[in-house]
Amino acid sequence: MSEAITESITPELSQLCRGYSSVAGHDEMCTADGDIRSHWHYLMQSLNGMGSGELQRRREEAWRLIRDNDVTYNIYGDMDSTSRPWKLDLVPLLIESEEWRNIEAGLMQRAELLNLVLLDLYGPRNLIKKGVIPPELVFSHPGFLNPCINMPILDSRALTFYAADLVRDASGQINVLSDRAQSPSGSGYALENRLVISRVLPSLFRDSHTHRLANFFRTSRHALNRLSPREGEEPNIVLLSPGPANEAYFEHAYLANYLGYTLVEGSDLTVRNNRVWLTTLEGLRPVDVILRRMDGAYCDPVELRGDSYLGVPGLTNVVRSGNVAVANPLGSGLLENPALISLLPELSKVLLGEELRVPSVPAWWCGDKLQCDYVLENLDRLVIKPVHPSIGFRFVFCAEMSKAKLEKLRQQIKAKPHLFVGQEAMTMSTVPILARDGLKPRHTVLRSFLVADEHDYMAMPGGLTRVSSEDNKLVVSNQAGGINKDTWVLATEPEKYVSLLSESRQARLAPDRGGEVPGRVADNMFWAGRYAERAESISRILRLVLQFIETGESEETQVFRRLLSTLTNQLTPYPYDSAAEDFNALEAEMMNVISGRMNPVSLTQTLFSLLRSVRSVRDRLSSDTWRIINLIDEELGSLRGISAQNLIDAMDEQDNLITALTAFTGLTLENMTRGRSWRFLDIGRRIERTLQISRLLQTTLIQESSEEDQILLSDSMLTIVDSLMSYRRRYRYGIKIPELLDLVIYDENNPRSLAFQLSKLERHIADLPQENESGSRNELERLTLETATLVRLADVNRLAQVNEDSGRRETLENFLNVLNTRLPALSDALTSTYFRTTETPHQLISLRSRVEQ
Structure with a gap:
């Protein structure tokens, strides 16, 4: 359908939908005849009734919430800014409950199938022995981690989390475009989308009877609890992130907070006595379960990828010993090999005795000669993908390539066919987005999320809907500037409100959680x-x-x-x-x-x-x-x-x-809360304020000036330290240097004085965990006490005196020089005591890459 649908819709929707026309293929909102689908009517009528001005206001309100919550997605290779605000469209994607039940059943089947494939390939490998899966498809893939063979299985569903990217073809059939089994991202963003849209369109969301998302996250928490090797005890679960540079770091922090887990990086964890420990200011805390958000190969520089600075040295051996669980399991990235797509129909029959309920977008692995011949014969109408991103090749739409580039690609495939997969260039369905001049169609991909339940898999109702940033653009990706939507699976009646906050209350109030500050x-x-x-x-x-x-x-x-x-x-x-x-x-x-x-x-x-x-x-x-x-x-x-x-x-x-x-x-x-995190924040503030005040005193008061200049300098100095009004209220007869020094150096009631900063520092340092059990002062405590005593014993009248020969306040100068020497030493002592850096781990042997570059 390419014509505008204005003539086919009811008059009350003409303002919002005027000029809306979809490209060839299926449109989620409109039929081929241009009629609004029945389950979209209420949403469209409600949005149209708001008028363009109110819609714009609510769209801006959604953007404000995104900005205020600092919802971001990091863009690799962007020299101007690596962090971009999350793009969220006001119009959700709607899915009828009955259709969703069919999709959900197909996804649950697919998750179960991939779980069985994972267990077999890292276990008995019967699928390889029987010739169902070619061995080179597995062993040449970087996602296959040989050290992870025959790892202990802590749950019958080793694949704890799974996600599938879904597209709808021109006939309306849902297909799986790709599988995500490494560390599926996006569920946290889907939750944030829901929170924002439900605030911006509260009555519309409530009246639409939309399935809620909290049950998915509650099941996720239960699934991770079941993985704990310590039965009968509350497990200590951490979320392992590569760090702030990762594209989805916002989600890592967001989910850690929402689920009540400690967000960690590899440097926060250590292996001792064949266990994983969280290194905190209070000492070591045992870790039972790791929810990882990095590729498996990067998780251990000892046995897996030797050039990784992100992982935990020795983690693989602890997993092998059964003393810690990792979700998803190390090595699950193998399931993301697009070459597996062509084998899934046969695998479903062999392992489940069933046909695939949700088909895949057809794909052909070039490592198989017959499939490779098909790809080369039909190259100009396919999408070519690498079996793994590490080979340095991104997917390409061959129809958009010149003849010369197409021929070059053909030669690349012939040279190393096992590295490439051809996939049908399916025309994805379109969904409306709200632009300034009304609704516009954009191609869409829905990422659906599943988690292992006790007896099956559970799907999040809906998921993360992403749409292309431009008209007729087939690439739908946040890295390519894509736009996101909330996804509403419409129920027939209101759902009971569920929140994880009450469940996480005990975890937040548990007495040992406060000390878990890496x-x-x-x-x-x-x-x-x-x-x-x-x-x-x-x-x-x-x-x-x-x-x-x-x-x-x-x-x-x-x-x-x-x-x-x-x-x-x-x-x-x-x-x-x-x-x-x-x-x-x-x-x-x-x-x-x-x-x-x-x-x-x-x-x-x-x-x-x-x-x-x-x-x-x-x-x-x-x-x-x-x-x-x-x-x-x-x-x-x-x-x-x-x-x-x-x-x-x-x-x-x-x-x-x-x-x-x-x-x-x-x-x-x-x-x-006055925990360790806040205390170190305030320690940094107090040390820096002391240094700044000291340096300001050095440049404004040490060298004697004329009376007029000294008054102006003193007035400026008091203005900078935000103490001018305090001085004037206390001393009404003008500015005198001894009184000024008394206020800025000695007065512990002035929050801008040196004495106030050092008094706070003393209390903070005394409250920090101490390694010295003998009762004697350590270097940090000694330096803090000496510095505070120096200020408390200062005689402001002597500090204010000017040496007639040099014209300088030499006593003040010496006092400040000592202070400026001790403060950096204090900072260094704090760093060496609490911010220890670990030696970079190195592999003792070199592991040859399984994929030729």
Whole structure:
């Protein structure tokens, strides 16, 4: 169907559907005659009744929720930004309950079949012995992990999680395009889609009687509990992630929070005494089950992939010993080999005695001569896929290739046929998306998720619907900029509300959970605190310097020169020469401070480091805090747009940035539980604030100035540390250096004083877990006590005295020099005690790749 359907729909839908026309093939919303399908009528009538203005408002509300929750998908190879906001369309995909039951039954059968294939290929290998599966299809595939043969089976359904990418052909038949068995991603994004759309369209969602998703995640939790090798005890389950650079890192953190698991990276886990342990600040915690979100080969650099920096050295042997369970099992990536698709009909008959209920998109493995001949004869109308992404080849639509490129591909296939699969280029069905000028058709793929239940598999109702970003574009992928949808499986009556929150309450309140803070998490929280405080300090000084430039005082006062030195001496490797009379280089120096790409301590680089740190521990921060972090990210983007020509515009940006950074500090101070994560965040903040105040005192007060300049300098310094109003309320007769030092150094009631920071530090350090059981102070405690005592014993009158010969406050200078030496030492002691780095593991032997490159 290619004609507009306006004439075939009822008049009340004409506004929304005007001009909607699908491309050739099946359309999910409309029949071939252009009529709205019956199960779409209520949705379309409701959306049309809202009017274009209200629909746009709700679409923007959905985008705001996505942005506020920092729902992102990392794009590999994007030089401008690796993290993109999740794209969510307002119109869900609708599936009738009866049709879904048929799809669900077919998917359950397919999951059971692939589970049996997995058990056989890593066990007796009868399918190879009987000639059902060619041995080269298995043993040449990188997903087959030889060390995982004959691993213990902790559950009859070793394949705990499975996902299938579904497409509908022109006749309306559902087909499986590809199988996902390695570590299927997308279920967390599907849940987030549901939460956003149900908030934006609450009454419409409620009245549509949509099947809920919580039961799927409850079953997932039960499935993982069953895998635990320790029967009768509450298992300790972790979610193993490759880290923030992974494309689906948001989902890793999201699911860890939702399911109540600890989010870990490979460096957080260690193998001792043939068990896996979580290394925390409190010591080692046993791990019973690992929900992995990385490819199996990367999970163990000792026995699997020697160049992996992501895995846990020795993990494979612990699994082999039955002391830890991994879901999905190591080696399950073999099932993602597209060459298996052509064998599944026969495998279903052999293993299940049944025909496949849901067919696959036809595929031909070129490792079989007859199938290869077919592929080469029909090359121009097929999609060519690699058996595994590691061979350095992406799938291609041959119909879009030139004759020369097609011939080159033909030669590649002939040279190494076992590395390639040809698959039918099926025209996928279309589904409406809401554009600014109404509904538009886009090709769609539905990823459905299944989890092993006690006696069968359970499917998530619906799944993650993805649509192409452009009209007539057949590639449907988030990496290619695809758009996502919620998927509504329509029930005949309202479903009972179910939530995992009540079930996870005990896990959250369990007394031993609070100590499960890996050193990596503590490290990132510590540096998040430091970077946030450093950025605020830079921004406050920068705002004042820009005010001098704006008012024209920059060339008329030594105060400006001193403040500029305060900024550049602290923050740049090559500070600005404040004694120079030539100010031509001022704009360039200010741009270096604001956004110098080669300056590691510029304001934008500091903000980038802050964002990198918090995104590494996103599961530790609340959604409200993430809204503020997103504001900081937006301000970072604005600062990068500042040029020397509009330098003064950066002053307004400083106001916004300081407000956002202060909000971040306030939320973490008031809303975070006083656990280890928060404590390290605040330790970083206190150390950095102490350093910033100390350096500010060095550049503004050590060298004596004229009375007029000293008053202006002191006023500026108090403004930067946000203590000017406090000083004026306390001392009404003007600014005196001893009183200023008393407020900024000695007063423990002033949250911007040195004494206040060190008092907090003392309490934090005392609360940290200690390895020294003898009762004597360790290096960290000793340094903290010495530094705090130095400040408490300071005589502000002596510090304020000026040496008449040098014109400098030498006692203050010596005091600050000692302070600036001890603080980095304190930070180093903290790092060596709690943020230990492990030696990079190495394979003692070299394993030859099974796939020729």
